Every structure is written in structure tokens, then in C-alpha cells.
Amino acid sequence: MSALKTPVSGKDQQTGHPGAPVTLVEYGDYQCRHCGIAYPFIKRLLAEKEKDLLFVFRNFPLQEAHPAAYMAALAAEAAGRQGKFWLMHDMIFEHQDNLHGNSFIDFAAALDLDMQQFAQDWRSEAVKQKVEADFESGIRSGVNGTPTFFLNGEKVSYDETYESLLQAVEAVIPQQR
């Protein structure tokens, strides 16, 4: 019930150190409060474990529970088409308390995206399929809520603390050396 069924690939949004011994995958929802809590933890982890960590974000929007979550996921992926996925990702989480339909247009403008291209990508079938494929891979991997983390393919026991993530990462690093 607890292994990542879809391996990390070039289709994934990745940040951190390519070829790092540790890959952390998050299934997240931009309007999920708990994902908002985890957001700075990931930043800190990437800063502290710079050379050892690759981080992947996969979309798991609960559309009915969070009305802007799906649009947010599409917006981040659309920004990714212009090489600015992580900037959009950060901007969305940093404004998590106040997301609405127009937010993403404002964010895209603030990030200096090509607006016409963004509008087109945001509504494109390809971007929609990316988000839905992420969701499906999460369901198949036993994701039952957000955030759910996988570390080198194994589900992490995350208890909403930075320490639980740090310990999980540190438990994997020495084995690789």
C-alpha cells in the first residue's frame, strides 16, 4: 500500500540536485492547508541537504473540496512550459490564503510570463493531462490525502513536523555513501 507506483521521470517537475542520492516526491494540493504548512519545510530541507536531495512535486488537487486547487495546479504546470514552474509554485503557496480565479493571471504577470502563451497553456489538453496523470499515479500509490511524501519510492511517516521529514531523509542518506 505504500510504494510509489510511477517512478520519477523527465516528465516530473523537479528541483534540487540532479542525480542526488535522495529523491523526495510530494503529492500536494495548492489549497490544502497542510501542504501550506509543509511548504517552508521543503524549502529548508532543500537548503540544508543541498547536494543530497532532489525534490519532485506532483499534483493531487481535491477539486470539490478546494475550488481553486485544480486551476492552481494547471497554472503552475502552464508556467512550467515557460521554465517558471517553481516560481509559480512558490507564489501560489505564498498566497495560499487568498486564491481565486484571477490570482493566477496576476501571478503570471508578476512572473513576467508571456501572457498569451500562458493563457493558451493553462487551458491546454496537455497541461490538463499532466495534472490528471499525477493524480492517478497518486491514487495508485495509495495516496489518501495531502501532503503525502515518498522518499526513494517509500511512503514517509510524516507528522506535520520538519523533524519527521529531516529524520526520514537522514535515514536514507548514509546508506548511499
Place this chain on the structure above:
Amino acid sequence: MAETILAKGTTAPDFELYCTPDQRLKLRDLKGKRVILAFYPADWSPVCSDQMALYNEARKLFQQHNAEVIGISVDSKWCHLAFEKDRHLHFPLLADFEPKGEVSRLYGAYDEKEGQSKRALFVIDEQGVIQWSYLSPDGINPGADGILQALETMDNSQH
């Protein structure tokens, strides 16, 4: 009365329960479709809400396998209605309310001590036979991976 949950190969006991304040749903009316029965302890409790929210989103994946999901708990039809509205749930929640827990008992999914349904899943085929069942600890959201695997196994055995 079943002591453990009904297993694969058992014919799913028929039932008729309220799915809205004025409509009842019979299991046999769904013959020809696959049915996912999700017994759960209570509306509004945190784990259940997550589980039902997840199934709400996973419905489109279930439907690709000709399957519909149905939730069942001992909550009343009015309680279900409020819960469905609040969470925007698009699948039926059945009220195993009177006699309390009768259908849950038939499936071995009733917790006598707590007076509520256990967290149990059943995947029933087009002919009304249980093809997969799973009992989850009360506090643990079982996700949907087991359900999808069961549906895929059923697809493969048909070909």
C-alpha cells in the same frame, strides 16, 4: 450474522436503503454495473471526510471500469444530505439507520461496541458477487489503490 467481513466469491446480500430523504436504493437495481461499497464509521469525522473526498475525486477512474462508488454509514438520511452538500459529494451515501446497522451487520462490517459501521470496502461485480473486500483500521483511510487494483484484476479475468 457475519463475524468477519464477507469475502471474495460471496454473493453480495441485497438491501434497500435511503439514498436521499425520499428515495431508496436497492443493490439489485445496480446489476450490470460494478459497485464499490464503502462502509465507514461516521459523517463529519476527519478520516471519513478525507476518504469520501478522495472517492469523490477518484470516481472518474472508477467509472472507467464501469464501477460506481456508494458510501454507507449509520447516519440518518438528513445527516447524509447535509454532509453531501457541505463536501460537494457526487455519489450516494446510504443511511443504514433503521434498523440501525442491519446492512452493515449482513456484510460483517458492524462494530457492536461503537454502534457504527467499520471501515470496510467491497467491490461487487456485474452479477452481484463480491470480488474483493478489505477491512481497514477505523483510524486509517484505506485510499483507493486497492479498489483500482481489484477492478483491473476483474478487467483482466474477463478477457
